[in-house]
Amino acid sequence: MASCCECDSCSGCGSSLLSLLHPSDHCFDDFISPMINFVFFEDPRTVTELRPIFVNHWIPNTIGNNIPAGGSAQLYAAQFRVALTDRLSLIATKDGYIVDNSNGALDTLLDDGWADVSAGLKYNLIRDPFKGRIVSAGFTYELPVGSTSALQAQGDGEFNMFITGGQRLLDGNAHILSSVGYRLPADTSIQSSAIHWSNHLDVKLTDTVYVFTELAWWHWTDDASRGSNLGVAGADLFNLRSNDVVGNDLVTQNIGMRYKPSSHLETGIAYEFPLTGFKDITNSRLMIDMIFRY
Template identity: 25%
Template sequence: LTFEIPSGPQRAFQNTGNLSLTPYVSAAHSFGRSSYGSFDVLSVLNWNISTNDARSNYLNLSAQIDYDILNWHRFYPMVNFNWFIYTKGGQSSFNFDGVDLVNFGGQSIGGKSVVTLGPGLRYKWSERVQSGIGLDWAVVGNQFLQDFRMSIDTIIRY
């Protein structure tokens, strides 16, 4: 269960509603192992639920398939799939929403959805540090802010 607490100034759109709760389930599986590498498939299903009517509610299904090149556990090219289904709109006058980036609470967003697809690459520097880059394009329902997105991250485990 994830808690999303709106914090920050109104000018940065970080003050929508009181709280969202996001129960989720995730699964992963490796398959197709050979001397050339192996595949991994990962999936998450969650439901972002507002505790009041200000924020939008949505279901999200995300899946990723990657390939561990030569089983080195270093380079992982991947393809991502994301499906967001808005189950209820919020109270703002916006006719769009920010998908998983910003919850604007658009009134007319209920019943709409967006599907994104994109490639990416992850590099594992060590067991503690890894970095990645991913691209996503909206392929269905691009009435949101996410016609295109590039994400870059570094994870440091301690």
């Protein structure tokens, strides 16, 4: 159990607060943060943190409508979250720099460049430290400020509305997290719309080491009417101009491990792979992150 679970609010469990900077909710310190679908799978806790991220993303040799591809792309990014009150937090979930090492026809479309920037708010709706239960809801808006060379800034931005929750199991030795959201572009003629559902299960091996597995499901609900017949949309990092992805389903799974020596630091590594015949642009993915939490 977390050390502050006796109190109703953990705002007084740390040092004195800065004017607009609240410490993380340490009543749920036995939880760890999810890694799959990292732009959209939001931690339900109210936290103040900096999270550097590295992603190596391998691309299938053929994507969509038999388009030659292959190779890889890398992302160097950093998320941050700031607790504004005990329940309300500012979240920045997408940014960074994309490095293109793709092959085939995709190499003619994708090049190095900056990612778009996503930011929004998250509010804690249910918080029960005694039962280990927490639920939050929120939204982000992706500003189209990235590099068009990196297939960013494709439209007028997009919204993501989500609800996310977690439950402590086995007296804090296991946890489940689940999040569902809807991705809605401001200009639906340029970008596609999709539902995403992400799930996490972890088990504590020692006081500092966790193993976990996660599943992410994407279902595209609307095409970009002014797009081309790529047959792929891009999932979390991209939202490509494709007019033939409606009805597609992509399910991926990862396996990973986290090391959490204290409530202020954790690092993780995860390997992700598709479970469906439709892979979109994901052949596999390796992700590494580190979280510095206040």
